[in-house]
Amino acid sequence: MGYLVGVTALWAFSFSLIGVYLAGQVDSYFAVMTRITLATLVFLPLLRPRLLRGRQRLALMALGAVQLGVMYIFSYQAFLLLSVPEMLLFTVLTPLYIALLDDALFKRFTPFHLLTAALAVCGAVVIRYEGLTDDYWLGFLVVQGANLCFALGQVGYRRLSAGLPDSLPRLSVFGWFYLGALAVAVPAFLILGDAAELPTTGVQWGVLAWLGLVASGVGYFLWNLGAVRVDAGALAIMNNALVPAGLLVNLLIWNQDADLPRLLLGGVIIIASLALNDWWQRRVWQTA
Numbered sequence: 321m322g323y324l325v326g327v328t329a330l331w332a333f334s335f336s337l338i339g340v341y342l343a344g345q346v347d348s349y350f351a352v353m354t355r356i357t358l359a360t361l362v363f364l365p366l367l368r369p370r371l372l373r374g375r376q377r378l379a380l381m382a383l384g385a386v387q388l389g390v391m392y393i394f395s396y397q398a399f400l401l402l403s404v405p406e407m408l409l410f411t412v413l414t415p416l417y418i419a420l421l422d423d424a425l426f427k428r429f430t431p432f433h434l435l436t437a438a439l440a441v442c443g444a445v446v447i448r449y450e451g452l453t454d455d456y457w458l459g460f461l462v463v464q465g466a467n468l469c470f471a472l473g474q475v476g477y478r479r480l481s482a483g484l485p486d487s488l489p490r491l492s493v494f495g496w497f498y499l500g501a502l503a504v505a506v507p508a509f510l511i512l513g514d515a516a517e518l519p520t521t522g523v524q525w526g527v528l529a530w531l532g533l534v535a536s537g538v539g540y541f542l543w544n545l546g547a548v549r550v551d552a553g554a555l556a557i558m559n560n561a562l563v564p565a566g567l568l569v570n571l572l573i574w575n576q577d578a579d580l581p582r583l584l585l586g587g588v589i590i591i592a593s594l595a596l597n598d599w600w601q602r603r604v605w606q607t608a
Contacts, residue, residue, distance in 0.1 A: 323546030358532025381500030387473020389504030401459030443589030
């Protein structure tokens with residue numbers, strides 16, 4: 321749990337740093353590629369290829385491609401459409417996706433999950449009910465794409481790690497995770513990126529360096545390491561601990577003029593959807 325708490329505190333600043341210094345100023349595909357490249361450089365010297373079989377390497381690369389590569393692309397596009405507080409609030413559905421993916425893996429279907437998702441959408445309406453633009457709804461959907469990728473990566477890594485020996489040094493194989501993400505980020509920039517929108521200030525380069533070396537490089541390794549050491553319920557809770565932490569940082573430092581009453585009401589509705597879903601899950605587990 322300590323790893324998850326530490327990374328939550330680390331990531332609380334990431335949303336605001338991206339929203340304030342990078343979004344709309346630096347090409348999003350370049351930012352994604354730079355972050356992942358720096359994270360890869362942190363772990364590449366530690367990589368010991370012979371510790372994993374070929375299929376295991378490909379599985380870890382695929383998880384990195386989804387959880388980091390594709391998720392980052394979704395996230396940076398969402399920053400162009402939403403404010404940082406909205407972005408943060410819309411990430412609370414990640415535990416719901418974890419539950420849905422768990423249903424899929426075990427060939428179940430729980431309609432109640434759809435009800436809680438609909439309640440969360442109502443919360444999104446409350447936040448900006450006077451300005452529901454196409455960009456707003458597109459941003460909401462893009463964030464859900466990022467949430468789904470992050471959830472899929474966590475569930476997949478837990479399952480993969482469960483099949484690996486406890487004696488295997490995770491630090492010596494996690495480089496495959498970043499190489500998989502890099503295999504998505506580099507082509508994305510080459511095909512979709514804009515070389516005319518590269519960083520122009522030392523602050524922008526510094527933010528990218530921090531996000532790549534620390535938030536991505538250290539953060540994702542520790543997060544996934546922590547994810548396999550706690551139960552699913554604790555992991556779901558920690559997925560949403562980032563929301564109040566990130567909002568606190570953003571509202572106190574960068575966004576003091578936000579419409580707090582509306583933001584609070586919409587956030588309460590969204591979080592209530594998660595609480596309702598958690599109540600249902602506990603009820604199901606107790607009667608199973």
